[in-house]
Amino acid sequence: MMLLSRRRKDKPVPVPVPVTGPDPRVLGPSSTAQTLNLLPIPAAIVERGAHGLVFESVNRPFRLAGLGTTADLSPVIRQLGARIGSFLDSDTNDYEFDWELGDAVDARFFRVRFARRSTERDNGRCLVTLIDHTSELRTQRSLRREMLTDSLTGLPNRAGFGEDLEDEIERSGIDRFAVLVINLDRFSRINACMGGLAGDELLISVARRVKGALRGHDMLARTGGDEFAIRLELDEGLQDALHVAKRIQNALTTPFRLSDFEIRVDCAIGIAIGEGERGDAEELIRHAQFAMKRAKKSGRTEVYQTRAFDVVRQEFSIETELRRAIDNGALALNFQPICDLASGQIVSFEALARWTTESGIALSPVEFIPVAEESGLIVPLGRWAMHEAARAMAVWDARAGGDCGVKVAVNLSAIQLQRDQIAPMVQAALEAHGVDGRKITLELTESALVTDPDRIAQTMQALKALGTTLAMDDFGTGYSNLAYLQKLPIDVLKIDRSFVSGMLADRDKVAIVRAILSLAQALGMQTTAEGIETNELAQTLAALGCNYGQGFLYSRPLCIDAAYALLLERNA
Numbered sequence: 001m002m003l004l005s006r007r008r009k010d011k012p013v014p015v016p017v018p019v020t021g022p023d024p025r026v027l028g029p030s031s032t033a034q035t036l037n038l039l040p041i042p043a044a045i046v047e048r049g050a051h052g053l054v055f056e057s058v059n060r061p062f063r064l065a066g067l068g069t070t071a072d073l074s075p076v077i078r079q080l081g082a083r084i085g086s087f088l089d090s091d092t093n094d095y096e097f098d099w100e101l102g103d104a105v106d107a108r109f110f111r112v113r114f115a116r117r118s119t120e121r122d123n124g125r126c127l128v129t130l131i132d133h134t135s136e137l138r139t140q141r142s143l144r145r146e147m148l149t150d151s152l153t154g155l156p157n158r159a160g161f162g163e164d165l166e167d168e169i170e171r172s173g174i175d176r177f178a179v180l181v182i183n184l185d186r187f188s189r190i191n192a193c194m195g196g197l198a199g200d201e202l203l204i205s206v207a208r209r210v211k212g213a214l215r216g217h218d219m220l221a222r223t224g225g226d227e228f229a230i231r232l233e234l235d236e237g238l239q240d241a242l243h244v245a246k247r248i249q250n251a252l253t254t255p256f257r258l259s260d261f262e263i264r265v266d267c268a269i270g271i272a273i274g275e276g277e278r279g280d281a282e283e284l285i286r287h288a289q290f291a292m293k294r295a296k297k298s299g300r301t302e303v304y305q306t307r308a309f310d311v312v313r314q315e316f317s318i319e320t321e322l323r324r325a326i327d328n329g330a331l332a333l334n335f336q337p338i339c340d341l342a343s344g345q346i347v348s349f350e351a352l353a354r355w356t357t358e359s360g361i362a363l364s365p366v367e368f369i370p371v372a373e374e375s376g377l378i379v380p381l382g383r384w385a386m387h388e389a390a391r392a393m394a395v396w397d398a399r400a401g402g403d404c405g406v407k408v409a410v411n412l413s414a415i416q417l418q419r420d421q422i423a424p425m426v427q428a429a430l431e432a433h434g435v436d437g438r439k440i441t442l443e444l445t446e447s448a449l450v451t452d453p454d455r456i457a458q459t460m461q462a463l464k465a466l467g468t469t470l471a472m473d474d475f476g477t478g479y480s481n482l483a484y485l486q487k488l489p490i491d492v493l494k495i496d497r498s499f500v501s502g503m504l505a506d507r508d509k510v511a512i513v514r515a516i517l518s519l520a521q522a523l524g525m526q527t528t529a530e531g532i533e534t535n536e537l538a539q540t541l542a543a544l545g546c547n548y549g550q551g552f553l554y555s556r557p558l559c560i561d562a563a564y565a566l567l568l569e570r571n572a
């Protein structure tokens, strides 16, 4: 564990060792050289002479260690003079410290001890012993270096990156730096489809290209399976970071060649800029990761700005307005049909939140869901969505004079899953509107599984007990552990739109969709393809064995009444 503790890299590390220096009492004033020679470690008797300190005698290990002779001390050992002097002036009898001799490359590390008998305090003599820890320290340092390095790419890993950033921030102040976090899209799928070796090769090539896009003093690290981070030194502020982000995007546009395939790698980039005195390295990294998550949704580079966000929060009280919107019904749910690819009939509607602010701006959920997640408002927002969806179902059933024949799907955010008691919340909504659990689908994302898999597994079991259907949303974009997926009661995989749109022109995407479909089949799950905009795509997906489809081809999201009208028309 000692190895894990945080160390400053520029100082030698003290190694806790039992104090084994000789007892000065065995050294009478008459015995000097012979007695010293009995000691297995470098030792010397130092005396205050008329012209300063004198190494009265030194033993064999002292000479062998290259520390010098009484007549000719090594220049560095002379540096101890000042400390010996102040020891002799003090009233302590024992003083120990760590000492580095020589410079970086061939530095040696000693535990040095000064000692004397209390009765000798006035005669200006003391015993100096040195214990050499160089080899332990070297081993410890190289182990430590290993622990801070990613073995695949040779770049610093997450821990190494954090330490380096912390050091740099300490040296030059946080406002000199930005952190960029780059997350590769679809990497886990590439890994699954083409094998780990190809995945490794790809990571190495990506690292090389990204590094090529950086300036000399920027630092690249691999901070996760498919995540890289960069420490950027800012000369001109945010502009520098945006520039680098652009260069990285450009560097990755040319496809990568892996065995017989050409692979295109897209990435999401999040940027956080260090500001003022607030915040530390870890916070900066977290903020950049947060921005990266937004970038994944928005499809463009996102910047996290603490101060800017605070300003928005205070001046426009976006949270207050969002809360008011939830309370006052300024939020609405729209419903987008999900169709059986074979028959074209609607099987369910996905409920999607819409918000028009008081000043009349229609905000996309891509913008306000992250705000809700960050502020904790995702809990009331999620509860509102669940209730509204159950209410819509009750309305449709009432209009149909019984069972309207479709389900309604509600999105659950990973953060909502962490913060709310989901199963009781869903149950309350069902009871409030008299809706059967079998009429509800809940859409979870892979990221929900990462934080606390056991708790999520329990929640999912409880949701199944209510009769609901569980769908894994945006499948393929996260890092699902496939073995784990198998243990969860998931009924449907929703293939992310990024694989589906443009699939017909991209063999890689087809390969990924095929892989997901056969995975789903093996696991006994059904599949929904998102983002279907053309008939051709719908037919291809149906031919590949996909069960359901959703997208503008069938309909854009509609208000509750328009959705019911569409249901009557299509399922008649």
Ligand code: C2E
Pocket: 336, 351, 352, 353, 364, 365, 366, 369, 382, 385, 411, 412, 413, 473, 474, 497, 530, 531, 532, 533, 550, 551, 552, 553, 557
């Ligand atoms: P999602 O769950 O992946 O929802 C599907 C999104 O794809 C919707 O965007 C939908 O309008 C859009 N879409 C559907 N068909 C097509 C198509 O053919 N082409 C294109 N280009 N887009 C299509 P929307 O409504 O903007 O929602 C964005 C995201 O916001 C959702 O992604 C979901 O993650 C989140 N979201 C929306 N409502 C809620 C909610 O009530 N709770 C939570 N937690 N998240 C929500």
Ligand code: CA
Pocket: 350, 411, 443, 473
């Ligand atoms: Ca969804």
Ligand code: CA
Pocket: 473, 474, 494, 496, 497, 530
């Ligand atoms: Ca989705």
